[in-house]
Amino acid sequence: MTTLIVMPGTGSDADFVTRAFSRAAESIDARVCALEPAADLVENYRARLDQLADHFASTGEPFLVGGVSIGASIAANWILQAPGARHCIGVLAALPPWSGPAGDSVAAASAQITADAIERDGLEPTIAQMVLTSPEWLAAELSRSWRSLADHGLLEQLRVASTYVGPTLTQLAALPVPVGITAAPDDPLHPIAVGRSWAQSIPHSVLREVHLTEFGRDERLLGDACLQAWQAASEKVPR
Known part of the structure; x- marks a missing residue:
């Protein structure tokens, strides 16, 4: 069975990302593993991703990683840096907040x-x-x-989170797995330009745009759009 590991955005929690991604996961017969944030936000997420990757490597089970906002950035960075990431089959990146240093984000x-x-x-x-x-x-x-x-x-x-260094566009170009990206044209905290630049930089990626006013009423639309984008991106990967 496939597992979808998801990380919430800053100030959000596992409850939200579980709701946002559960319907999408069910549609591909996958289960959601939502990580709860801790004080040492980034290092804790990385350590838990490493542990889960080791587990899935031993069982041979496929898995995806993803998240919302900084959760999406951490997922992409982990894929680029962690040896265990080679067993991952894709990334679901909802509302990427910035690329590289936070700067004036x-x-x-x-x-x-x-x-x-x-x-x-x-x-x-x-x-x-x-x-x-x-x-x-x-x-x-x-x-x-x-x-x-x-x-x-x-x-x-x-x-x-306010000082987190996300993956640069150059680094994103090296992502080896298909990536489904969702961004919102009307979200001031997560500029649509960031999502579009991620999609232009990542070789096997697709962007779906969903308005904040839409997924605000039904957070499942965020996960659905990410999954649909990932499925479309997977078709770009040479067989």
Whole structure:
């Protein structure tokens, strides 16, 4: 049986990515393994990916890796760097946030600003302020996940994410597996230009564009689009 290992974006949790990718996984008779973020966000994800890859290498089971936002970046970087990644059959990258150093990325700045606000004002006042400026669905989702992660290193996760160095476009060009990418033309935190540049750089990749207003009402559309893109990208791989 195929396993889809997915990692949530910054400030999000395993509950969201499970919901987002479960229908897509079921459509190919796969199971979802959603990783819960820890304070040492990046290193923890990498270690757990290594452990899972070792397990699947021993069983001979195929697996995919993916995630949302920084989860997508970590998945791509891991494929490029980890010996165990050679057993992976693809990447599902939802809403890639930036390429290379974070620089002036809006998503990175948002993570830093949120961390500063939590440290300065406390969690609940920061949630209240976020609710005032966010769509209703996003406010509800982040209010839930921030509270669930508060005692599990939320502040540290945000700070680590804000300085994360993602794969460069040159590095992405070396990805050896098919990659399904989803990006949203109306998402200010994850610019559509980033998703398009990933698709132009990765040899065996396909981009599906889904509006934030669509998957905000039904997060499963995000996972569905990633899977459909990966299936189309797989057809590009020489047989």
